[in-house]
Amino acid sequence: MFQAQLTRKTFTRAVLATALTAMMPLASAFANPVTPYTPSAFKAAQAAGAPILIAIHADWCPTCKAQTPIIDRLAGDPKFAKLKIFRVDFDGQKPVVKEFGANMQSTLIVFKGTAEQGRSVGDTKEASIATLLGKAL
Known part of the structure; x- marks a missing residue:
């Protein structure tokens, strides 16, 4: 159970990090x-x-x-x-x-x-x- 939660949290963080990284170039377009x-x-x-x-x-x-x-x-x-x-x-x-x-x-x-x-x-x-x-x- 603990390992499944850890994996899910790690996966969620990785997805969020990837999404934020992908959006960084867009930030300058709105600056x-x-x-x-x-x-x-x-x-x-x-x-x-x-x-x-x-x-x-x-x-x-x-x-x-x-x-x-x-x-x-x-x-x-x-x-x-x-x-x-x-x-x-x-x-x-x-x-x-x-x-x-x-x-x-x-x-x-x-x-x-x-x-x-x-x-x-x-x-x-x-x-x-x-x-x-x-x-x-």
Whole structure:
């Protein structure tokens, strides 16, 4: 009886440990969520002096689809824990796209408070996107 209980407890602990280990990569995905752009949220982040990424995104864009997991991975890095990420819908928010001076989707713009620190268009290299994000810190 004692051995059966011990085996059951050991098995349960092993299952829980495995489940928690499998979920660890997901924790970083939720650590720094991408927020749909609104002028008020953007201005609040600027006023707080936060590092900010504006991602001009289109769901149909293959380059944007390639950028998304890279940005998600980098956002999970503790270095970028305070980064505020705002997604601008290229098709649905044309006035905002124009306001940022973007000519196409897959444009990434970083701010440190109110000052633009850099931008890129069509970049899908993790190292250079990380360098761009670093300019906002």
